[in-house]
Amino acid sequence: MTTTTRSPRHRKPAVARASRLVGTGTMIRLALRRDRFRLPAWIAAHGLLVVYIGSALPQLAPTKEDLAGISSLLSQPVGRMFTGPAFGMDDVTYERFFAAGYVPYLFILAALMNIMLVIRHTRKEEQTGRAELIRASVTGRHTALTAALIVALLANIAAAALVIVLAVMLEYALVGSMLVGFATGLTGLAFAGVAAITAQLSEFSRSATGMAGAVLGVAFVLRALGDMVAVGGSALSWASPLGWAAQTAPYVEDRWIPLVLLAGFAAVTITAGFVLQRRRDFGASLIPPRPGPAHAAASLGHPLGLAYRLQRGGMLGWGSAILILGVINGLFTQAMLDAGEDMPPQLSAVFGSEQLLDGYVGFLGGFTGIFIAAYVVYAMQTLKSEEDAGRADTVLATAVSRMGWLSTHVVVIALGSVVITAVTGLSTGLGAATVTGEWELVGSLFLAHFAVVAAPLTVLGLCAALFGLVPRVVAPVGWLLVALIGIVELFGDLLDLPEWLRTLSPLWHLASVPVEGFETMPMMVLLGATLVLLAVGLAAFRRRQVNVV
Numbered sequence: 027m028t029t030t031t032r033s034p035r036h037r038k039p040a041v042a043r044a045s046r047l048v049g050t051g052t053m054i055r056l057a058l059r060r061d062r063f064r065l066p067a068w069i070a071a072h073g074l075l076v077v078y079i080g081s082a083l084p085q086l087a088p089t090k091e092d093l094a095g096i097s098s099l100l101s102q103p104v105g106r107m108f109t110g111p112a113f114g115m116d117d118v119t120y121e122r123f124f125a126a127g128y129v130p131y132l133f134i135l136a137a138l139m140n141i142m143l144v145i146r147h148t149r150k151e152e153q154t155g156r157a158e159l160i161r162a163s164v165t166g167r168h169t170a171l172t173a174a175l176i177v178a179l180l181a182n183i184a185a186a187a188l189v190i191v192l193a194v195m196l197e198y199a200l201v202g203s204m205l206v207g208f209a210t211g212l213t214g215l216a217f218a219g220v221a222a223i224t225a226q227l228s229e230f231s232r233s234a235t236g237m238a239g240a241v242l243g244v245a246f247v248l249r250a251l252g253d254m255v256a257v258g259g260s261a262l263s264w265a266s267p268l269g270w271a272a273q274t275a276p277y278v279e280d281r282w283i284p285l286v287l288l289a290g291f292a293a294v295t296i297t298a299g300f301v302l303q304r305r306r307d308f309g310a311s312l313i314p315p316r317p318g319p320a321h322a323a324a325s326l327g328h329p330l331g332l333a334y335r336l337q338r339g340g341m342l343g344w345g346s347a348i349l350i351l352g353v354i355n356g357l358f359t360q361a362m363l364d365a366g367e368d369m370p371p372q373l374s375a376v377f378g379s380e381q382l383l384d385g386y387v388g389f390l391g392g393f394t395g396i397f398i399a400a401y402v403v404y405a406m407q408t409l410k411s412e413e414d415a416g417r418a419d420t421v422l423a424t425a426v427s428r429m430g431w432l433s434t435h436v437v438v439i440a441l442g443s444v445v446i447t448a449v450t451g452l453s454t455g456l457g458a459a460t461v462t463g464e465w466e467l468v469g470s471l472f473l474a475h476f477a478v479v480a481a482p483l484t485v486l487g488l489c490a491a492l493f494g495l496v497p498r499v500v501a502p503v504g505w506l507l508v509a510l511i512g513i514v515e516l517f518g519d520l521l522d523l524p525e526w527l528r529t530l531s532p533l534w535h536l537a538s539v540p541v542e543g544f545e546t547m548p549m550m551v552l553l554g555a556t557l558v559l560l561a562v563g564l565a566a567f568r569r570r571q572v573n574v575v
Contacts, residue, residue, distance in 0.1 A: 068135075104254075171299060182211035182214040185207075356453070357457045395481050400505075406489040439486055451473075483553065484552045487555065
């Protein structure tokens with residue numbers, strides 16, 4: 027008699043699958059420990075947006091007639107491009123205005139949070155070599171990606187719950203509030219899946235983040251073009267994950283089906299991320315880095331040329347995004363003027379002038395200044411990355427001095443800020459002049475942008491000083507200052523912020539042209555402060571050890 031026994035090899039796949047996730051719990055705790063400040067800040071930002079809009083709308087439009095007057099901003103094609111399909115604007119309420127005008131930005135905020143989270147805990151860890159040390163311990167092949175996605179899931183659940191609770195506290199309808207919260211969380215999870223894919227495609231975290239950001243940008247453009255066609259969107263709106271989230275139509279039609287599409291998209295992209303990870307070597311990428319030329323350009327032999335090469339990608343990326351936003355803002359001018367007669371007087375607090383056109387021109391200058399300041403902080407983080415990766419040591423081992431290395435980067439970032447400001451000002455003016463026929467707006471908008479260029483340069487000086495003194499705080503302090511500038515510029519008058527808080531924003535000290543006359547003295551004071559801060563940073567960088575502080 028013979029017996030048949032099951033070969034042990036049939037049990038290996040199950041064992042192998044289990045081993046790929048070994049240590050996931052520990053990695054989750056590590057990720058939560060490392061993000062103990064960053065994640066709560068992202069989640070709180072979702073809640074702050076809900077609370078602010080909920081409290082600001084009754085002040086902007088105390089009556090239903092006032093609210094109906096400003097709702098035309100959202101129902102026009104340009105307004106729908108900015109926000110969404112404008113459901114319910116024919117019988118507008120506070121909750122419907124909130125959903126139509128501001129909820130889409132909750133979706134974008136959630137997408138950005140998840141893209142950065144997943145890339146930070148996967149590709150960036152491999153790029154810096156920390157993942158290799160962890161893999162040398164008892165961890166599996168898919169442990170890091172699984173842990174990052176679970177942390178993303180927890181963050182999305184927390185953000186969704188916070189949005190729902192705060193919306194209900196504002197006395198918004200429960201079902202609509204649940205749709206807003208679920209759509210926010212599922213949109214975040216969908217782009218966590220996108221980031222899981224791009225983390226496998228590129229060998230560098232910045233490129234992986236850029237590709238995921240490009241997907242988000244395409245999703246926004248598809249949604250914007252689709253919603254411009256008609257109120258309620260069009261077929262093109264359904265080609266975008268952001269469009270699916272907007273098509274839930276909270277507080278109006280309360281659709282649940284688009285959430286199924288978001289959940290399915292998240293499942294597919296997350297699965298694809300794991301499949302692609304199995305097909306590549308650890309530390310490598312599916313798209314191999316492009317080999318460089320056999321001989322370096324002559325400009326790279328000079329610190330200034332090297333600084334420009336390192337900063338070029340960020341400059342072009344941020345510059346293009348700011349330029350596009352400026353053109354859209356300019357094209358929105360006529361829609362703003364058309365709705366001006368029906369707008370409540372409280373809206374003038376946002377623009378700082380009862381003259382709507384002048385106020386809007388001045389507002390656009392300051393609005394662009396906020397994004398230029400954000401670009402400056404992003405660009406200064408390149409220096410910290412170069413130092414952490416050890417590439418700065420290699421450059422400083424040559425005849426390049428520390429002051430020369432730092433100052434050339436600062437010069438390139440400063441020139442980039444000025445160029446982006448000037449080009450955006452002109453392009454915004456051309457957009458506004460095209461739709462209004464008033465070509466003097468080109469000069470007005472250029473001056474409005476130029477009048478505030480000293481504010482982002484002051485942020486640059488502060489970041490340079492911090493880099494010389496305590497480089498690890500450049501990013502948190504820099505982004506905190508950008509957030510402060512944005513709050514003071516956008517909501518200072520509306521929220522009646524105290525003067526001591528406003529003075530902390532360099533943008534507050536500059537004139538809002540053409541609402542106010544251009545003043546040279548505040549600009550000179552800020553530029554002088556920038557030079558002092560730069561001198562402090564250069565002196566401190568000469569004295570501290572590299573890769574220690």
